[in-house]
Amino acid sequence: EAGVTQFPSHSVIEKGQTVTLRCDPISGHDNLYWYRRVMGKEIKFLLHFVKESKQDESGMPNNRFLAERTGGTYSTLKVQPAELEDSGVYFCASSQLLNSPLHFGNGTRLTVT
Amino acid sequence: GENVEQHPSTLSVQEGDSAVIKCTYSDSASNYFPWYKQELGKGPQLIIDIRSNVGEKKDQRIAVTLNKTAKHFSLHITETQPEDSAVYFCAASTGGFKTIFGAGTRLFVKA
Numbered sequence: 018e019a020g021v022t023q024f025p026s027h028s029v030i031e032k033g034q035t036v037t038l039r040c041d042p043i044s045g046h047d048n049l050y051w052y053r054r055v056m057g058k059e060i061k062f063l064l065h066f067v068k069e070s071k072q073d074e075s076g077m078p079n080n081r082f083l084a085e086r087t088g089g090t091y092s093t094l095k096v097q098p099a100e101l102e103d104s105g106v107y108f109c110a111s112s113q114l115l116n117s118p119l120h121f122g123n124g125t126r127l128t129v130t
Numbered sequence: 131g132e133n134v135e136q137h138p139s140t141l142s143v144q145e146g147d148s149a150v151i152k153c154t155y156s157d158s159a160s161n162y163f164p165w166y167k168q169e170l171g172k173g174p175q176l177i178i179d180i181r182s183n184v185g186e187k188k189d190q191r192i193a194v195t196l197n198k199t200a201k202h203f204s205l206h207i208t209e210t211q212p213e214d215s216a217v218y219f220c221a222a223s224t225g226g227f228k229t230i231f232g233a234g235t236r237l238f239v240k241a
Binding site for chain 1: 139161162166171172173174179219221223225227228229230231232233234
């Protein structure tokens with residue numbers, strides 16, 4: 018089976034610009050998660066979709082971040098406008114069931130200059 | 131809020147020696163404890179997990195122990211090999227929707 022894929026792998030943008038990250042989960046996985054790791058720190062939860070519905074978005078830093086999962090398939094995470102502190106690696110993960118292992122993508126390394 | 135503390139942040143061992151990584155969680159309702167290994171340029175990959183109804187689980191050279199009373203769990207890697215070098219993350223989940231991760235341990239195995 019194909020794994021979780023994320024695009025792009027790297028993105029360098031200037032402060033104030035907009036960036037959209039994409040995640041394609043494993044086919045059949047209803048649960049899709051976004052996480053972020055800032056240099057040397059923990060992998061921090063951002064939000065969780067069940068199919069197309071946002072189940073928990075308590076980890077979203079602020080309203081500059083917008084996540085969507087149209088049709089319950091792939092998901093996008095938009096940052097607009099980007100700030101310096103948004104730099105980090107954004108991971109997407111999917112799982113078939115709740116409380117089951119997460120399958121991670123390779124991440125998108127975002128650098129805001 | 132919930133958090134997971136992980137130690138050490140960096141660990142260097144000689145090939146063939148054992149490596150131990152320790153984690154402490156705060157939410158007593160946590161009942162699922164996975165461990166992930168992240169290699170350079172890749173996402174975290176599950177290597178072993180344990181649920182709260184058992185105290186120990188082993189898979190070849192890797193073992194995990196859980197002490198629910200103390201809210202501690204640990205990863206043990208025996209007979210380490212250079213390919214074990216990576217960043218390891220512990221995590222805890224309450225069976226709901228959110229998995230909380232530790233800050234990671236960078237393991238170096240010297241040949």
